[in-house]
Amino acid sequence: MVPRPHDPTADARPDDPAPGRIVAAFRQVDGDPRWAWTGRRRNRRLLVAAQALLLVLAVALLAAGRPVLALLAFLPFFPLMSAINVGCYGVLELPLSELDDVMVRLRAEARATAYTLLVVVLGILFATLTALFLVTNDASTGQLAVPALAVLLGPAGLWLTAMLLPRWVLAWQLPEPETDASA
């Protein structure tokens, strides 16, 4: 949460509009000593590990046909998410106008790293499913199991989209080039 720099003309302007719910919540907890433990790196990493384990456990329970237990396992997900968000000073949740430029850079770096991880995970998933598909289908007969193909095409589509989207966004947003670099 970024305090606004002192602006001598501020008195001449109407007051800022009331902050949104998320901004107000972060203003309340930012710097609150009761939440200071969430800012320590070791605790943040423990929170991340706990949340990841919780997700795996919930999915495993769901796959094992225990939906009620899966739901119960999933319940601490949201308090953990809140603690991680507070520990990260709201860098990923707050609107850009509430972040200083270093925090904006932190957000961009986190997203870039997460994007790379996502592409790798989707690539591994695609490769694994392709291997399974080739093992379980006899391509020489020309007969393909449609559900298996659908399962295979899902991650392939996601993988392709994840790789293409940044290029599309960049190509769309880049400013006009200099026509005469020597000028």
Place this chain on the structure above:
Amino acid sequence: MHRMATTPNAADETIHNRLPVLRAERGLSRRDLAEAIGVHYQTVGYLERGEYAPSLALAFRIARHFGLPVEAVFSDVPFQPMSSVVYDRDRDPA
């Protein structure tokens, strides 16, 4: 000095600063300085430790806050300790 997992300042692009000295001279806490220049108090720590370099706009804002030229606060080469700068000047007046 600890670097974050992604290193925003490559070894040859580190921006050095005198923020801790200037802050101490004026008796400002990190939170005081952060409020004055409009950044999060953690950002002041990141800048002081050289883990992140300020944007040009932020560097100017910080320099203006201390009433100094920006090159007196930030530099791409390490600063001499203030004590040695002052001592040398006293010993060898121009």
